[in-house]
Amino acid sequence: MGTAGASTDEVAGERRQLMNVAYRLLGSLAEAEDAVQEAYARWYALPQDRRDVIVSPGAWLTTVTGRICLDVLGSARARRERYVGAWLPDPLPDRAERHLGHGGGPTSPVALTDPADQMVLDESVTMAFLVVLESMTPAERVAFVLHDVFRYPFAEIAGILDRTPAACKQLAASARRRVRGARPPVKAARQAEAVRRVKEAWEAKDIAALVDLLDPAAVMTADGGGLVGTVLRPIEGGARIAQYLVAIADKAVGLELLERSVNGAPGLVARQAGAVATVASFEIADGRVTRIWAVRNPEKLRPWARGWAV
Template sequence: MPIPPDSDQDTGPGSAQSPGSEQSGLGSLMAERRRLLNLGYRMLGSVQDAEDVVQETYARWYALSESQQQAIVTPLAWLTRVASRICLDQLASARVRRERYTGEWLPEPVRGSTTWTSTAGAGRTSGTGGDDPADRITLDESVSMGMLVVLDSVTPAERVAFVLHDVFGTPFTEIAETVGRSPAACRQLASSARRRLAERRPVGGTTTEHRQVVSAFREACETGDLDTLVALLDPAVESRSDGGGKVRSALRPVTGADKVARFLLGLLRRDPDVELVEEDINGTPGVTVGIAGTTIAVLSADIRDGLITDLWLVVNPDKLHAWTDTPTAR
C-alpha cells in the first residue's frame, strides 16, 4: 500500500529540529501536523478524535523542558510515537464506549475527491483556497469506509502496527517502542490485520467501474426502480446504518438484495423533496442525501464484480459536520 503524500519525511529521521521551530519552518510544522492528523484518523476513524490526539501530542511536547526537547534527535518520530500511544489507549477505551452506543457505530465520513479540511473551512475540497494545509486529511485507499470498518474489527495493537507500518512506512523496531512488544511480535500484529483485510475486502474494480455502479444506484433510488436497484445489489449485500441515537435508523444490519432495496426506497419515500448527489466520500464515489440544501445522510459502498456488496449509511448529525459545517461534540 503506498504511503500517502502527507507522510513525506520532511521532519523525519535525520532531522534534529524541534516541531514548529524557526529552523524547521512553517512548511515542516504543517507537514508534521498533517501527518499526525492523518495518522490519528486512520487509527480512530474520527476527525474530532484525531484532532484531539494531535492537540494532546503537542501539549506533551511543549510540557518538556528545553533540555529534554533538545535531547530528542528526531522530533517527528517522537511525536508519531506519542500520538500512536494515545491512539492505542483510545482504541482500548473505545470498545467499551461503543458497547453503549445506540445501534451500529461507523467511522466518520470525510468529504472530497482529494483532500478535506477539518477546521472552519470544513467541506471545501482542494483548490478552493483558504483552507489550511496543516488540517487536511489526505484521502486514499487507507481511509476508504470499507478499510476503516474492517480495521475496527481488529485488536487495537494490530491496528496500530498495521497503520504505522503498511500506511506510514514505520519500521517495526520503532513500532515496538509504541506498543511495548518485540519487533517480531509487531510484524505478526501487522500481518494478522493484513490477513483480516484480505479476507474481508477482496480486490474490487476500478474507480471508473465504481462510479458507474454508484451512478446507476443513485438513479434507481431517485426513480424508485426496485427491480433495477435489486439487480445492482449483491444477493448477500449488507447495509449498516449509524444514527447514534440522534436520529431514527436501523439498529441492526439489513441483509439481502430485496430487503436492502426496499429499506432504502422506504427511507427515500418519507420526503418527496429529498435530493441525491453523487460525491466522493473517503476517496471513493458515494452518495449524499439532502433536504432543502441540508445534508442528512452520507452513503458509502463497497463494490465487487459490478455489484454492491456493502452499504454504510451515516445519518448521525454529529458525524456529518464536513457537509453541514456545524462543529459538534461526538
C-alpha cells in the same frame, strides 16, 4: 543533531502527517484531532533542554500520538458497545468539492483550519478498509497501519506498543490476513457507474431495478448515533434493502441525491432542505453492490455541512 535549529513552524508542520496517522488508527476525525492536540501539548510541556536533544521531533510526535491512539482504541470498544445502533467511521469529503460552496479555494480560512482538509485520500481510508481495521485488536491496528500504510519500521512501532519488533511483525502479519480476507476494491470508474445506477433507481423508486443492482446477500449498515432516525441493526438481503431505500424516498420529501467522492471513492450524498442528511459508501463486487454504509449521525457530518451551501 538535536532540535535546537528546529523552528516552531517545522514542528507544527508535522500536524498533517499526525492527523493522517490518527484518523486511520481511530476512524474518527474528532478523536484524531484530540489525539494530535494532546501529543503537541506534551511536546510543548517538555523543558527546552529535553526538546533540544530529541533528534527527530516528527518521530517523537508520531510515537506519542500512536500511544495516545492505542489508549483511545482500548477504551473505544466499551464506548461503542454503549453507542446507539451501529458505529461507523467518519466519512471524509473530497476537499475540492466541499469548498465549491465557499467561493474560495484551498487557501480559504476553512481549508486552513478544518481537520478534514488534512486528510490524504487513498485506499487506506476507504470505508471498506476502515471497517476491516475496526475488526482488529488495538495492537494489530497500530502495527499494521504504522508499518503497512506509513512504512514505519517495526523497531519504532515496538516503542509504541511496548513489545519486541518481532512481536510487532507478527501483529502486522495477523492484521494483514484480515485485510486479505476482505474484497479487493474495484476500479473507480466501475464503482462510479454502479453507484450512478443505484442513484437513478433510487430516485425513480424502482424496487426491481434496485434489487437487480444489489447482491442478494448485500448488507446495509446505518449510523445515526441515536441522534436521528435510522435502522439500528444492519439490513440483510438485496430485496429488503431495496424496499427500505424506496420507503425512505417516499417519506423524505425533497430528497436530493448527489454523486460525490466519499473517503476517496465514488459514493452518494443525500440532502434534504439543502442540508446533508446522509453520506453513503459502497462496496462493489462483480458489478453489484455488496455493502452499503450510510452515515447519518450529524456529528459525523459536520465536515460535509460546512461546505455544502449550494
